[in-house]
Amino acid sequence: MKTIMAVCGSGLGSSFMVEMNITDILNELGASSEYQASHNSLADATADQAEIFVTGKDLEASASHLPNLIVLDSLLDRDELKAKIKEKIGY
Template identity: 35%
Template sequence: MKILAVCGLGQGTSLILRMNIEDVLRELGVDAEVDHMDVSAAAAEKADMIVASPQLAPLLAGHKAKVVVVNSYLNKAEIKKAIQENL
């Protein structure tokens, strides 16, 4: 499984989200490749799941991956719940 952590510029915020997703996946015992990038790059990237904010999710409409929306990239409980609901 490939998961993308997405933010507007693909720099710091998506990296924080990526680390939190990796922590959650370890906790859940799920093996996945997690990468971080900007929303434009993610639109062209192959993935199974994309985690993005409510503001960025519409830009990924039509992508073959499941687009999972989280409000806070820092809230591991929210990230965990969103990922569990979309596995």
């Protein structure tokens, strides 16, 4: 199973919220059998923990060491998240 990991500064609030949205989007797209969502703090996230990482624009420079990075202009914009996930996973 491939992982899409949401990362934020503390690994608690916003990354958990984005993880829940990723899970919903994967279910909507019918991709939940291939992908799962998780979350972590930026400090603890390593490149081998997931195939795709998601973070906010404010952490883009700090997260540049992570592969396949999705940068969100707004963590609250579910449509933006869905469009960017679809583009990355090809669904």
